Every structure is written in C-alpha cells, then in structure tokens.
Amino acid sequence: MTAAWWVLPVAYALDRLLGDPRWLPHPVVGMGKAIAAIEAAIRRLVKPRAYRAAGLLLPLLVVGGSFALTWAVLLLLAQVSPWLAALAEAALIATTIAAKGLQVAGMEVCGHLRAGDMPAARRALGMIVGRDTAHLSEPEVARGAVETVAENIVDAVISPLFFALLGGAPLAMAYRAVNTLDSMVGYKNDKYIDLGWASARLDDMANYIPARLTALLLIAAAWFLRFNAKGAAAMVRRDAASHPSPNSGYPESAVAGALGVRLGGENSYHGVVSFRTYMGDKSRELEADDIPRTGRMLYWVSNAFVVLGTLLILVLSCGFNGS
Template sequence: MTNALLLALALILDALLGEPRWLWSRLPHPAVLAGRAVGWLDEAMNTGTVRRIKGALAVLILVAGAAAVGHLLAFGGPVVETLCAAILLAQKSLVQHVAAVAKALRRSLPDARETVAMIVSRDCRDMTEPQIARSAIESAAENLSDGVVAPAFWFLIGGLPGILVYKAVNTADSMIGYRNDKYLAFGWAAARLDDVLNLIPARLTGLMIAFLAGQLHRWPAIAQDARAHRSPNAGWPEAAMARALDLALAGPRSYDGQLRQLAWVNGDARKDIGASDIDSAVKMLWRVWALMLGLVIAIATLIALPIG
C-alpha cells in the first residue's frame, strides 16, 4: 500500500476517534515519549560551553532515533502504519479544544479564560471576549498547520520515519526552542529545523484556507501579513484564516505580565469578534481536512493507475 492510501485511512481514523482517553490514560502518548527524550537530552547536554554545537548534536540524536523507530514500526505492516499515523495526527483533538473555547465563552468570561489558557501560552487572566476569540482562532490556524497538515505532509513524503522525525523536532522546538538565556544557544538547531520542516506545510495550509474561502486573489496581502508575523511560518495560516473569516488577528498581547506590541494580521478588518467566529474557524478546520483528504485520495488513485 502506498503512503497516500495509508494517509487517507489515517486521516479518517483520526477524525473519527481522535485521542481516546481510555487509551492514553493507560499508555504514554508518543508526544509524551518524545518530550521525555527531549528533556533527557536537555538535562544531559545543555551545560557548559559550545551549547549551540551540543544542541545541534542533541537534535541529530533525536532525529536519528525517531527515524529508526519509524523504520522499525513500519515492519509491522499497513495496519500498524495507519494506526501510528492516525495517532500522530491531531484533527479531532484540535477541533475539540477550539470548539470548547466557544462553548465556554457562551457560558462566562472566567470559564472561557480558563479554557483558552489550555491551548495558548499568553496571559489569559484579564482577556476580553474578542481577545479570547482571537487567541482561539489563531491557535486553530497555527495548529492546523503544525498538528495536521505538516504531519500528513511528512508522512506522505517519508512514511512513518518522516512523520516521527517531524513530530520529534516539533516537540523539541516547543520545549527548547526559546530565545532566553537557557535555550538561545542550545535550542537554536531545534528551532531552525522546525522552521524548515514547516516551511512548505504552513504555506500549503494558507493556500487551502484561501482557496476554500475564495480568497486566492488576496494572496499578495496574505503573504505581506505573513512576512510581518513574529513566526516565519505561523503567519501564513493565520493571515489566510483572518481573510477567510473577515476579521483581524494577532496584535498586542501579554506574555508573563509584559504587553508586547505585535503586528496585526488583516488589521483593517473587524476586531469585535466572539464565539460565533470561533465556530466559523472550526468549520474551516473541517473544510481544510476534507480538501486534504480529497487531495490525498487523488494522489493515491494516480499512483495506482497503470502506466501505459
């Protein structure tokens, strides 16, 4: 079976089952295992001098280990490959987390602040309704790329080794890819490699959102906002989502008690947004998923066609 066909099955399986609590309450999730590996490398190697070199070596060890595990699991055959790929995709769990913010926002602001704090790292204690909605929609757009499109892309390209390498690097970036005294040097390689691995998927995500929303003619404006974003990749799906929903995203927000004046995305659009806009973002998540599934099935069909 081809990677495309296996990926199509995995996309469907993930959309149906998501991440069942009964399973991951008994077994460590692969993301947890990757996090433990990153934590061990951090503790063992993030000391002394030449930390940038040590960080690069740590990433090399992590990538080699993930690739080796992927090759080993692939010997289990199509069923194992499909199950593993489904586990490493995050469509249903992403939808559930984002939709939960809209549901909480309809109950009360305190509930919504507590719920959105589960999916964003910014300060949430004093957020207004529009700030909560923007945070949820930005998280939806960014994690659609990081948690669904990028893993699917790398599975399509490299099978289980490809998706496991991507998830390992993405986990490392989320843990050590910070620009602070502890990780500026050691986490540099993880952050840069994560940027490279997300380069194409982030733009593909933006393109799919823009296509589905009939906004491809605004691609130059989307690209302009994306390039002004603090992240080299997250800006693409965010800028496309902002125009798909006709609202402004990003802008000023607080981290660790300090207000940061970040650039607006689609800044001239409306800023007074709420739960219904989160609902619209969730619908777009499913539309992108459906488009991606169709494209993957088309690729699998083309591969299966006889030559000549």
C-alpha cells in the first residue's frame, strides 16, 4: 500500500484541481512511444508466425519497465527525503487518474448540445470516442458521451486508484501501462490478433475487480443522488455480463439503470456498422442533461473510493502500529 495515508487523497486532489496540464510531460506519452518502438522492433525482427509468443514481450517490457522505473525513482528520492518521495509519489499517482479530464470532456459535449450547436457537439464527441460522429442525432451524441464517461470511470479513475491503494505509484503506473497497451494493440483484428492478445487479456484481468467495485459504488451513488438505485442494481444483474467486454458492462449497465435510459445499439466505425449490446431499458430518449448526471456519479464514486481507501490505510496503519 501507499507509504503515507495522505498520498492517495493528495493525488486525487491534484487531478481534480489540475487535471492533465498540456504543458506538463505525461507518462502515457512516454509509454506510447515505448510501445510503438517495441512493436516496430518485433515486426522487424520476428516472423509473423511467432507474433503470438512475441506478444508476451509487450506487457513484460512495458508494464514491468513502468513499474521498475517508478520504483527506482521513488527509491532515489527517498534517499534525499522521505517527504520528497511521498510528494513525488502523489504527483505520479495523479498522472494515472483522469477524473477531471473525463468530466471536462463530457461537459464540453453537453455544452454544445445545450447551445444547439450539433456540429460542435459531434466534433467534441469525436475527440473522445472511436465511432463515427459526423451524422449522429442529439440522443446519439448524448449516448456516446454517457457511455464514454461511464466506461472510463473504471479505466481512468477507479482502477488506477485501486492499484495505487495496493502498491502505490509503481503499481498505479504499471496499471496505466496495461491500459495504454490495450488501447494501442489490444484489438481483435488481423493486425493485432496475435501480437496484442496478451495485452488485451492482461487489461481484462486488471480491471476485473475494479469494474465490479465501481458497479457497487454506482448503485450507492444512484441512491445518494436520488437517481434510480434499484434500477441500477437490476440492470447490473441483467445486462452487465452480456456486454462484449468482461468489465465495461458493469459501469455502463449501472449508469443506464440509474438514469432510466438505454445505452448500446448501433455504432459506425470508419463506415462499418456494428451493434453493441443494449444496456438498460428505453423509458425515454437520452438528452444533454444525462451527461452531467453521469458526471455527478463519476465524482461521487471517485470521492467515495478515495475516502474509503484512505480510511483503510489508516485502520491498517493503526493495526500494525498497535501490534
């Protein structure tokens, strides 16, 4: 676990206050460059029939390297000052969290929808999703934003906080490497089906527990915010497992049930239409205000996890000191 009880809440507070400043170099950029370089080397040096075995190298080098580098930096700083190391750890953990960025991106789409500027709303959505957005209706733009915020409550917030709680900045940074790998090579297409299989599988494993914790917290958030908590719980039980991802269905179904809307349906990717399993029941059309409602649940869940995690650290610390 993190060395000092205050590291986790300080890291979260830094993200909420600052987000990801564009002027500050971000570790994910370095991870992306490393992944691209290693992939290029594998394709140059390894024959295609060995890609499946070579696919193990990507998580081994990138995830292991991210963990080792972060651990080494903090160890060196601790030789100078334990306080300096703790502050650096909080700053590093903050780079693995994207609660503010996720909220801001969703609200940008919402703002354009409220202003009736559909072209701008479609462009803003296109910055945060992979689907084609040029011809989407207002409910479909709202759906895209709600789905993205809901799904990324796990990837961008709860999972990095979960691993920071377990193993501090080194483990949180290792998780961010796992997630970055999945976003770059974890595709089931001809190009990555062999080279990216291990990265995709590792991402599924890493998010397994956080996704289910997030669903429970979203149900609690729905109750606290006076949304439909019973509907959230019912949709998680009914729909979560039918999502093509073993993890994404949990936050999406919880949000769908809490808001009383239906997520999923047809999406177009580079002109190719695919169907995403429905989450929730369609009691009404999605609207712009569903985006900030999802954002409120995002912040409630994030706040709750940080408070509970900090209390756990304090309790365990007291227990060890008492023994």
